[in-house]
Amino acid sequence: MVTINVVVVGAGYVGLVTGLCFAKLGHSVACVDVDESKIKALRQGQVPFYEPGLVELLGEQVQEGRISFHTTFPEPTDAAMAVVAVGTPPTPTGSADLTSVFMAVDGLARALPHGAVVAIKSTVPVGTASKLKERLAAQGRPDLRVASVPEFLREGQAIQDVFRPYRMIFGVMDEATEQMLRTVHEGLDAPVVVTDTATAEMIKYASNAFLATKISFINEIANICDRVGADVTQVAYGMGLDPRIGPSYLRAGLGYGGSCFPKDTRALVNIAGEAGYDFQLLRAVVEVNQRQRLEPVRRLKESFGTLAGRVITLLGVAFKPGTDDVRESPAIDLYVALMAEGAVVRMCDPVVRRVRGWISGASKILDVCNDPYLVLAGADAAVVVTEWPEFVALDWRRVARFMRCPVVFDGRNVLKPDEMKMAGVVLLSVGRGCRSPIPLR
Numbered sequence: 001m002v003t004i005n006v007v008v009v010g011a012g013y014v015g016l017v018t019g020l021c022f023a024k025l026g027h028s029v030a031c032v033d034v035d036e037s038k039i040k041a042l043r044q045g046q047v048p049f050y051e052p053g054l055v056e057l058l059g060e061q062v063q064e065g066r067i068s069f070h071t072t073f074p075e076p077t078d079a080a081m082a083v084v085a086v087g088t089p090p091t092p093t094g095s096a097d098l099t100s101v102f103m104a105v106d107g108l109a110r111a112l113p114h115g116a117v118v119a120i121k122s123t124v125p126v127g128t129a130s131k132l133k134e135r136l137a138a139q140g141r142p143d144l145r146v147a148s149v150p151e152f153l154r155e156g157q158a159i160q161d162v163f164r165p166y167r168m169i170f171g172v173m174d175e176a177t178e179q180m181l182r183t184v185h186e187g188l189d190a191p192v193v194v195t196d197t198a199t200a201e202m203i204k205y206a207s208n209a210f211l212a213t214k215i216s217f218i219n220e221i222a223n224i225c226d227r228v229g230a231d232v233t234q235v236a237y238g239m240g241l242d243p244r245i246g247p248s249y250l251r252a253g254l255g256y257g258g259s260c261f262p263k264d265t266r267a268l269v270n271i272a273g274e275a276g277y278d279f280q281l282l283r284a285v286v287e288v289n290q291r292q293r294l295e296p297v298r299r300l301k302e303s304f305g306t307l308a309g310r311v312i313t314l315l316g317v318a319f320k321p322g323t324d325d326v327r328e329s330p331a332i333d334l335y336v337a338l339m340a341e342g343a344v345v346r347m348c349d350p351v352v353r354r355v356r357g358w359i360s361g362a363s364k365i366l367d368v369c370n371d372p373y374l375v376l377a378g379a380d381a382a383v384v385v386t387e388w389p390e391f392v393a394l395d396w397r398r399v400a401r402f403m404r405c406p407v408v409f410d411g412r413n414v415l416k417p418d419e420m421k422m423a424g425v426v427l428l429s430v431g432r433g434c435r436s437p438i439p440l441r
């Protein structure tokens with residue numbers, strides 16, 4: 001195999017895991033990040049976020065001497081390929097903010113040797129690779145080759161997704177770039193789709209938008225199930241057995257969160273709008289998702305009458321299990337909405353320790369407890385926001401005894417109704433056929 005020198009710009013979820021993957025494949029990797037504390041931690045073998053298996057993989061590759069961490073570009077570098085994996089957060093209008101991508105590419109323009117490949121892994125609007133090519137040419141670097149190599153990893157299982165991807169998309173402008181990408185990815189066993197860069201960029205957005213659509217669709221079905229007395233978990237199972245539909249992304253609940261689906265769906269609505277097209281379907285997907293997050297507030301209000309003074313415990317703050325990422329977590333919207341109703345809100349999560357939330361127009365740091373029994377004691381209701389196995393495995397009989405009112409809203413449909421009934425819990429769920437308000441003491 002050929003060893004390639006690779007520079008990875010951005011050492012977050014995507015950059016770090018990608019860098020480690022290339023290192024493991026035998027390449028020599030330099031990771032660059034502007035965040036000094038992140039680089040310092042990585043040099044000490046610490047991963048500044050929670051991702052299963054990453055600390056071990058980092059330790060192994062540092063030991064092998066195949067990966068190094070920097071706060072500035074090694075200038076000039078002999079890297080034949082650079083990967084751009086910096087953040088592309090949403091602007092207030094919902095489109096992707098490309099400031100970090102431009103900074104990264106401008107840095108690479110000064111650092112890379114002749115003919116190197118600049119592979120964009122950040123999720124960027126369709127047409128960005130072409131614009132970056134022009135930007136590089138304007139800086140006297142028409143020789144640099146720009147590619148779009150979107151990333152599809154899921155947080156919480158990032159290593160598995162990067163080492164065993166469902167597919168690899170190589171958006172290229174010439175054959176030499178395709179060849180370089182094939183060489184660098186040699187050893188990964190997945191179908192390769194070679195396209196132009198705009199198509200590759202669209203594959204990324206369309207994939208996320210489609211998965212988000214499945215989620216909003218099943219949440220709509222769930223809301224109807226509640227009104228007509230059907231069980232959405234069985235509906236999803238029955239639907240998913242049809243291979244044309246498939247079982248994945250049909251778990252009804254409090255909707256999607258995280259750093260990608262919310263941002264990328266809004267960005268695609270914007271991309272369409274800027275191209276003169278109204279993406280009606282996706283706009284509805286976004287709207288349904290926003291409404292779904294607050295379903296527990298409506299349902300608890302129906303039952304309690306008012307939430308003023310009620311103690312409500314949110315079980316789960318991370319946007320999904322297996323990560324400490326709280327970006328766009330439904331828990332934060334729920335916290336704010338419950339506080340606005342006058343409730344006393346407590347939060348619990350096995351890995352998140354604190355979270356920032358906008359309360360009454362001010363940004364506040366909110367503490368998160370890691371002992372569910374502590375925050376459930378004396379509570380009037382609990383909401384399962386994140387389906388951590390720790391919450392499913394609670395001694396619910398014990399919990400029901402020491403909650404003031406043993407009401408649990410299962411926002412992820414992970415608790416077993418029969419077991420909860422036996423434990424003495426009043427269970428509310430999403431789409432399992434119980435819409436009528438349960439009058440509560």
Ligand SMILES: NC(=O)c1ccc[n+]([C@@H]2O[C@H](COP(=O)([O-])OP(=O)(O)OC[C@H]3O[C@@H](n4cnc5c(N)ncnc54)[C@H](O)[C@@H]3O)[C@@H](O)[C@H]2O)c1
Pocket residue numbers: 009010011012013014015032033034035038085086087088100101103104121122123124151152153154155259260
């Ligand atoms: N997180 C995911 O699951 C995921 C999956 C697929 C694609 N993506 C996309 O990949 C991109 C990165 O996402 P992430 O979650 O890894 O972000 P992140 O915020 O975890 O990491 C981005 C890193 O880039 C660094 N950075 C910013 N500007 C820089 C610069 N000019 N030079 C060097 N470093 C710089 C930041 O300090 C940060 O450490 C985004 O576009 C995202 O949409 C994310």
Ligand SMILES: O=c1ccn([C@@H]2O[C@H](COP(=O)(O)OP(=O)(O)O[C@H]3O[C@H](CO)[C@@H](O)[C@H](O)[C@H]3O)[C@@H](O)[C@H]2O)c(=O)[nH]1
Pocket residue numbers: 123151152153154155156208211215248249250251252253254255256257258259260261264319320
């Ligand atoms: O049936 C389902 C499946 C997921 N979710 C929610 O959807 C969100 C996203 O979940 P997941 O896809 O597992 O997490 P991410 O790490 O955000 O990964 C998505 O976003 C990444 C960033 O673009 C992509 O790379 C991945 O392919 C894509 O799955 C989470 O809030 C989940 O709770 C549901 O509500 N129901």
